[in-house]
Amino acid sequence: LEQESGFFFNMKHFEDQVQAGEWEEVERYLGGFTKVEDNRYSMKIFFEIRKQKYLEALD
Structure with a gap:
């Protein structure tokens, strides 16, 4: 899929966030590749x- 689309998931960027x-950025970045409703793993x-x-937030 990465070769076909030209997009790749940058695990280092994701892990750093x-x-x-940086939870908003984590969700935004991940959301570019999958949506909550796509499958149970995404959920x-x-x-x-x-x-x-x-x-x-509780802390």
Whole structure:
């Protein structure tokens, strides 16, 4: 798919944003490749991102 579309998922960028707690950017970037409703794996990862965002907001 990456070869066909010319787009690639930059795991380093994604990991850097996760480690920095940039949850809006994490969701925006991931949303360029998959949507929550695409499949159960997408739903799970978006859930985990939002859960972490919520937990950090409680601190």
